[in-house]
Amino acid sequence: MRSLPARRIAGIAAVAASSVLALAAPAFAHVTVQPGSAQQGGYSAVAFRVPNENDNAATVKLEVSLPMDHPMASVRTEPVPGWTATLEKSKLDKPLKSHGQDINEAVSKITWTANDGTKLGPGQFLDFRVSLGALPADTDKLTFKALQTYDNGDVVRWIEEAKDGQPEPAKPAPVLTLTPAAKPADGASPAAADHHAGDAAGGDQAAAKSDDSDSTARTLGVVGIVVGVVGAALGVAGLRRRSSGSAS
Structure with a gap:
């Protein structure tokens, strides 16, 4: 042989x-949510992890739309050095109840914009952290549609939703899976x-x-x-x- x-x-x-x-x-x-799951009904700190996929351009803006079919009363961003976060609110058709009060508007969009001299370059990634709550108890996931803008003008739209039984889309939207809250132990x-x-x-x-x-x-x-x-x-x-x- x-x-x-x-x-x-x-x-x-x-x-x-x-x-x-x-x-x-x-x-x-992909642009993802880290960690990928949280408990229903609670408060959670998550990060939108953004990779720079363009070898010839740098990321200078990230826009994340929050699902308004399941609005949250509390949305807060963690400071990211070199980036400015802007929160946009929208009126709610049905008020939220939070600590005995009616909430008539909620954050619908977060935009992070790079300051002068700051860029997310090729081969790099960055976490944009957010505190969210109270997470809804009547759904098993939250979908956040995101737009990633490069300094050459390109915009990548991470907005496609995965469907059961079908391959993952080319530009999937970040998804946070919600799990049932753990019940307190007997006697607690x-x-x-x-x-x-x-x-x-x-x-x-x-x-x-x-x-x-x-x-x-x-x-x-x-x-x-x-x-x-x-x-x-x-x-x-x-x-x-x-x-x-x-x-x-």
């Missing part, structure tokens, strides 16, 4: 490595339940850090697979050369 030439083995290794990386890349390509006092609800934002921040760690672990795992494939291929090539030398 004729052995494979070293160049051919190296070529196979390169194709395998690029295929692994291609499978891993899409996870980092209402005050204890309120305390746990008040800690929801802190828990979501910890979950965000955990998500970052998971992403790092997945990336390192992919790199390990690539290194293993290339190393195995080079090892086989070396054995082939030794065998050929001994036979001669």
Whole structure:
């Protein structure tokens, strides 16, 4: 049986490595909500994670529209150095009840604009953090449509909604999955339940850090697979050369 030439083995290794990386890349390509889930009825701190996908331009503005079919009474942004956040409010058809008061308008859009001298450049990403609440209890997800503007005038519209049984759209809108709130343990006092609800934002921040760690672990795992494939291929090539030398 004729052995494979070293160049051919190296070529196979390169194709395998690029295929692994291609499978891993899409996870980092979209504007997303981090962490991807939160409890219904509570308050949560989330981040809109924005990657710069253009090799020849920088991101200078992000616009996020909040779902007005499930408005939230409290929306607050965390300062981002070099960026200015602007909140727009809209009138509600039906007032919200919050702490015994009627809320007649809610934040419908958040716009982050880069200040002079600030840009999100190629190969970079940035988290735009927001505190939201109270999250609705009558839906299992919130969809946030986003527009990403580059300094060359290009606008990427992250507004497509995924449909069951169909492939993910090319420019999906960021989605926050809502899970049922955990019921207090038997015998727990209402005050204890309120305390746990008040800690929801802190828990979501910890979950965000955990998500970052998971992403790092997945990336390192992919790199390990690539290194293993290339190393195995080079090892086989070396054995082939030794065998050929001994036979001669």
